[in-house]
Amino acid sequence: MIAYYFDQVPAVSVAANIVIVPLVSVGVVGALILFAVDLIWPLLGMFCGSLIDGLLRLVLFFLEVFGEKSTLIFSTAELTGAAVLIIYAFLLLTTLALTNKLARRAAIAMAVVLINAALTFSIVGAATESDHKEHLEVFNIPGGSAVVLRRQGGESPAMVITGIQSRDYPLDERIFETALSSIEVKKLDRIFVLSAEYGAMDDILRLAKKMKISRI
Numbered sequence: 644m645i646a647y648y649f650d651q652v653p654a655v656s657v658a659a660n661i662v663i664v665p666l667v668s669v670g671v672v673g674a675l676i677l678f679a680v681d682l683i684w685p686l687l688g689m690f691c692g693s694l695i696d697g698l699l700r701l702v703l704f705f706l707e708v709f710g711e712k713s714t715l716i717f718s719t720a721e722l723t724g725a726a727v728l729i730i731y732a733f734l735l736l737t738t739l740a741l742t743n744k745l746a747r748r749a750a751i752a753m754a755v756v757l758i759n760a761a762l763t764f765s766i767v768g769a770a771t772e773s774d775h776k777e778h779l780e781v782f783n784i785p786g787g788s789a790v791v792l793r794r795q796g797g798e799s800p801a802m803v804i805t806g807i808q809s810r811d812y813p814l815d816e817r818i819f820e821t822a823l824s825s826i827e828v829k830k831l832d833r834i835f836v837l838s839a840e841y842g843a844m845d846d847i848l849r850l851a852k853k854m855k856i857s858r859i
Contacts, residue, residue: 799832809842
């Protein structure tokens with residue numbers, strides 16, 4: 644489902660979920676206990692809170708570890724239906740290979756074919772891909788989405804905003820600056836605002852001032 648909806652699969656997603664999901668589940672239960680205990684005995688609530696705080700800090704630590712930009716991500720945007728079926732067949736064979744000798748041999752043979760095919764396509768793709776290519780980065784914003792367009796020739800990117808809605812918190816700090824920092828964009832050339840609530844325009848103007856944008 645991740646591959647289908649987001650066109651990419653982090654290589655560490657399974658390992659990350661095995662570690663993070665149980666910790667988050669314990670954290671949620673702990674938070675509920677904390678609320679109940681704090682109403683009965685605030686001093687005990689402070690003690691429980693210190694334990695939950697440590698647990699949540701551990702979750703944040705693992706999120707940073709598994710969320711590093713160097714993490715390998717498999718792109719599935721260009722996979723055809725046949726390629727997807729082949730990959731699922733390989734996964735099925737790998738599962739059966741745990742108990743079946745014939746399936747083990749078939750899985751090994753299929754792995755060799757898939758690896759060689761992947762290497763061939765990557766070499767051909769690298770040879771034909773242009774060095775200067777426009778690239779889009781899309782992220783969600785309250786009520787809509789924003790698209791950052793990286794252009795050829797090393798020019799500063801442009802950003803398109805649509806459907807943005809105002810919130811009680813500063814959108815420029817909480818949403819835009821965080822998203823732009825995650826994709827290593829420090830300066831924008833211009834912003835195109837297609838649609839926005841009146842209250843959200845102040846956030847956009849503050850962002851424009853911080854990023855020294857020439858035009859909105």
